[in-house]
Amino acid sequence: MKVLKFGGKSLANGEGIKSVVSILLNKIKSKEEIVVVVSARGTATDDLFELLERAKKGEDYQSAFETFKNNQLEPFSTVDFSQEFSFLEKIFEGVNLLGDYSPKIKDLVTAYGELLAGKTVTALLKENGVNAQYTDSRELFKTDNVYGEATLLEEITEENTKKYFKNIDLTTTVPVVTGFVGASLEGETTSIGNNGSNYSASLIAGYLNAEELENYTIVSGIYTANPLLVSNAQKINHLSFNEANELANLGDNVLDAKAIIPLVKKNISLRILNTFEPESPGTLINAEASSKNGIKAISVQENMALVSLEGRGLLGKVGIDARLFAALQKENVSVGIISQGSSERGISFVVNGKDAHKAKDALGNEFNLDFLSNDINRISITRGVAVVSILGNSLSSFNTSYTALVNNNIKPLLINNTVTGNNVCLVIDNKELRKAVNVMHGEIFGIAKKINVAVFGVGLVGGTLIKQILESKENILKRKGIDLNVFAVANSKKVYFNADGIQATWKQDLKETGIPYKGIDAIVKYAKDHHLGNLIAVDNSASAGMTENYIPLIESGFNLVSSNKIGNTKSLDFYHELRLALAQNRKQYLYETNVGAGLPLIDTIKLMHASGENITRIKGVFSGTLSYLFNNFSAKNVKFSEVLNEAAEQGFTEPDPREDLNGNDVGRKLLILARELDLQNEFSDVEIHNLIPEHLRDGDTASFLSKLEELDPIYQEIKDKQEPNHVLRYIGDLHGDLASDKGILEVKLVSVPRDSALGQVKGADSIFEIYTESYGDQPVVIQGAGAGANVTARGVFGDIMRLTELEL
Structure with a gap:
């Protein structure tokens, strides 16, 4: 024989109640002997309490009561609830007249959620x-007659239950029992507390x-975490009674310790x-041990309060x-985790x-004289907190989870180890709960x-990056x-969220x-509202305005990846800030x-500088665009304007x-490298050879493009004046005493031997020569595609992937 217990959401109108009936009919068809225990359907208990409150406050409860009655009749309109509805209506009228109700009345009214559910399921089966x-x-x-949280008289209850079921043939009859509800010895309706229906079913x-x-x-x-909070929570197939009891005591929303x-x-x-999903085997809980190392799961208790006595x-x-x-x-206030600190x-x-205010008042009364003597300064309440318990995890092994929380701007209000030492409990702000649980679960x-x-x-x-991410997403997930x-x-105009x-x-x-x-406020709010952790903001713009958002993004929990050079070339004050x-x-x-676009230049320089290597000079072709331009102009008998158009x-x-030809882009790149060496240069320190004649620097783009041929004689003359076997290269050159506060930064057009490292660059490649004391006259050379x-x-994309390997 089996006892089947159905919760309130399972019994709700629609697919819920239909599924319940289907499950029961299949059990009966399979000749199983069953006893059914039911909770109140849907939100019936809360609805009844709300009706009491409306009646008490003199508000319109009649229309809400009509809605309640219609909801109860929806699955089977011919079931006779006339007696129940009439009784409830009289109760509400009385409460409305008195303007108040007792715990006894509350127990009586809320019990009707289960009573109506029992009748409904019985009628549907019939x-x-x-x-x-x-x-x-x-x-x-x-x-007993302690209304609201009555204590069961177990011997009498057991005797009554055995006697009642002794007269029922379970091979031919299916009893449908109301959960949650009991009665005092005087016959007054009582309730046996939260999760009373689970307790009723277990007792039976x-x-x-x-x-x-x-x-x-x-x-x-049972899952490794609440699936409503963590979408990729994993189902636990088996638990021992001890493990289940520990989960229940620490707030699991499915299990009940009692x-x-x-x-x-x-x-x-x-x-x-x-x-x-009745075909799923679910989670089996019995006396058998399930794991030598204990389970690992996260449970949550919401709507808690932190009370502090200082x-x-x-x-x-x-x-x-x-x-x-x-x-x-004395006030019947149950206490959860405790933290005590001498400092x-x-x-x-x-x-x-x-219970928060009740607790505060109780402490206020108890320590009244201590306030007068100034031994106690304050009793405070922090509302809106949740207790997150990690089972099977001690403080010594909790460090990675804690680091992940801190890196996601989540700061626990309190951390405590349980007595066994195998569980960690944290008090978290409710607003951070979902993100915190997801971060720790991962x-x-x-x-x-x-x-x-x-x-x-x-x-x-930016568009190419998104394409690359979407194409690689599954492979990265797998690998x-x-x-x-x-x-x-x-x-600059729109933002799309998903x-x-x-x-x-x-x-x-x-x-x-x-x-x-x-602006970024909507993005920050969206991430917060959807409890998103491990945040990265990627700036693929060329906007100076976007760089103003960097610090607010950082303070809102975002890491940064940027192809935008402006953020690193603004004032030194901003750079340091x-x-x-x-x-x-x-x-x-x-x-x-x-x-260097995709070249590993900055990382190489950072590593060399951090290791104490004295870098004495960095020079090279920094711009893939200008590399292509002068490589082709030098190698071919063509006009400068033709190569530029190409x-x-x-x-x-x-x-x-002109944004390429004015040299500012190369200047910014050179300044970035200088600052990586801890030099205190500003952009104004960069000496830039502007490749655009002064008379062509102003005006709109179309006007400039129509006058490109005016550049031809200028650059043809420069080309013709070179020494034999030389080529033109537009380079950046960082030199001088790089151990001092400032270096010399030059951006210029130079003529170099064709067979030199700079002279052999092809296509749109970039090349960087890094001179150091250790390497002497032989520079470290980094060369490759510098544009596109x-x-x-x-x-x-590579920077994003590097961030994923860090402790975000």
């Missing part, structure tokens, strides 16, 4: 030809020596099943704890949110680490366990469903593409080629 028998649990479960299973208790919920078992006790006594298995007189004073707990016990001279503890269980990326600037480089999730894309990740249709989605882009913000917020800023047609130049959207995007 409609399908089943001999169902409605069983009012008030006839079985006897309690124990009294009847059932083979198994099947508890039907809306999840397919309901496990009767099953342990009789060694009756408990199986947690999903009403909507005062300098507490230091070394004997008996404070005893007085505190005695005061709380703060205080005690903090966690209570249910609804660290503890080694499940795919989700990296949430916002891309600013979706032009050629590295990294889930790259681009949740936002923004251009918390689950943008798709290949993102361009159309941005155009059609994107919202006006008014940005680095300070990164350090204070434990964030990373990667920008390898700022100088470069523009192939996408090597900016829409206005694919190369730059791949470099940005």
